[in-house]
Amino acid sequence: MKMSDLLYVTLIYEDDLSGAVMSQLLKKFPDKYRVHETYPGNGFGYLKTNIRGFNQASVVNPHFMLADLDNYGCPLELIDDWINFELNPNFIFRIAVREVEAWLLADRKGLARFFKISVDRIPRDPDGLPDPKSTLIQLAKHSRRRDIREEIVPININAKIGPNYNGRLTEFVFNLWNIEFAMSQSDSLRRAYERLRDFQPR
Structure with a gap:
């Protein structure tokens, strides 16, 4: 073209x-x-x-x-x-x-690898979740990566997201997110x- x-x-x-x-x-x-x-x-x-x-x-x-x-x-x-x-x-x-967080959760294997958590923790029906952002944050709390926990999880009760929430998840989108698999979910x-x-x- x-x-x-x-x-x-x-x-x-x-x-x-x-x-x-x-x-x-x-x-x-x-x-x-x-x-x-x-x-x-x-x-x-x-x-x-x-x-x-x-x-x-x-x-x-x-x-x-x-x-x-x-x-x-x-x-x-x-x-x-x-x-x-x-x-x-x-x-x-x-x-x-x-x-849009549901679309990230749809790549269960990729997100599990990025968060360093078990893939079994990640729901199989992301479009059916009432609050995908909350689900993603809860998963981040279990991450074996300190930077994931510190940057994605809110640091106090007044914050809805962590201090580098978008930045860290954007890293996942650009480097690991498998769109083909995510579409199947x-x-x-x-x-x-x-x-x-x-x-x-x-």
Whole structure:
């Protein structure tokens, strides 16, 4: 494929961990995608507030937004709440069920190796977990790696995540995360991959 045939995609995401996951997904299609620009948000509020504008901007070049399902009952409930306009065909909107952490948990062997814990500790149905982030933090508490425990686990009751939560998990995403295996365990990840695989700009 010629450079002129590549699709330059703008990424919009809630946090650095989601951005790393999106980058790795795009790398599965090296002859199709390049990252054009990134818009890291500060949680879902930024995405929800600006989704209409990003949808309109996708007329110029494809935009790929990833949001966590969080407390919505199902993806359709989130879509009904966020989107009251027609989606542009070049706007790729995907939802991680329930959080992007579920997609990391879906690679049970890789995460067990990274955390240095037994693979049997890691749940087999990551999309069915009510709070994947909490599950991941609880697993980190059992890690035989001191840096994992100190950087991922909250250091006090007022903190929701550890001081280098995104940084340490981003290391896992870039170096060990097996997307192919994770897709076999997470339906929402598989659908996101297939959307990118089948996408053709209009």
